[in-house]
Amino acid sequence: MASRRSLVRRAAALATAATAATVLAACGSSSDSSSSSPAPGHSGHDMGAMHPSGTASAGSHDPQDVSFAQGMIPHHRQAVAMADMAASRAKSQQVKDLAAKIEKAQDPEIDTMSGWLKAWGAKVPGAGKSGMESMPGMDHSASPMPGMMSDDDMGKLKGLSGDAFDMAFLQMMISHHRGAIEMAKTEQAKGAYGPAKTMAKSIVTSQSAEITEMNKMLGKQ
Known part of the structure; x- marks a missing residue:
């Protein structure tokens, strides 16, 4: 009986550890995503910068x-x-x-x-x-x-x-x-x-x- 309870506790501990690992991974992914978010922003800014140069010749x-x-x-x-x-x-x-x-x-x-x-x-x-x-x-x-x-x-x-x-x-x-x-x-x-x-x-x-x-x-x- 004691050994059975030990097995149940071990399984619960493993499940908790797995959940924690998943949460940490998700947080890491979110952090990575937010750190990389400026890239599209820079890309959009670059595109925006291209438009004035594109219309500059038309406006000259x-x-x-x-x-x-x-x-x-x-x-x-x-x-x-x-x-x-x-x-x-x-x-x-x-x-x-x-x-x-x-x-x-x-x-x-x-x-x-x-x-x-x-x-x-x-x-x-x-x-x-x-x-x-x-x-x-x-x-x-x-x-x-x-x-x-x-x-x-x-x-x-x-x-x-x-x-x-x-x-x-x-x-x-x-x-x-x-x-x-x-x-x-x-x-x-x-x-x-x-x-x-x-x-x-x-x-x-x-x-x-x-x-x-x-x-x-x-x-x-």
Whole structure:
């Protein structure tokens, strides 16, 4: 009987020891876990530090970049509005093809520049029928920026068709392109934002080529 009680006590002691070992192990694991918890925190901090550096390049712009985008958006919109007229009013297929090319090139650039302005917290010019209404307080009877057509110019173009439209469209678009090139060269010289300067360079190259093409259509070259 005594030996049986001894066995029971020994078993109870072993069970208690096992429980204590489990508790200690759990405490050790918890301690290890809490000591390692700063690692995810550091990782998260590092990730957070990456975001400012990631947006720094997008934010490294100057007032000229903002001015370029805010001016070129309505300028492009007006060119697209002029190009839209060509589909139903132009007689020459060359003029129609050129207009389609202009629209295809400038529509995406409008979206891109609008995205820049939003990212910079700057005002995106509102869309107007002729590109003129997007500039508040502007005298619509005069050209607000290089190469921009007045409302009267746009109205006259809209009232033309056939050969008369082709002639007026080419003359106006040459002037319009020259204005865009002037604006783009200013951005190249004074801007700070890489993608904007790259777009400006592309505008100078592509629109200079289109001016040459339009002059040939007018028989000037």
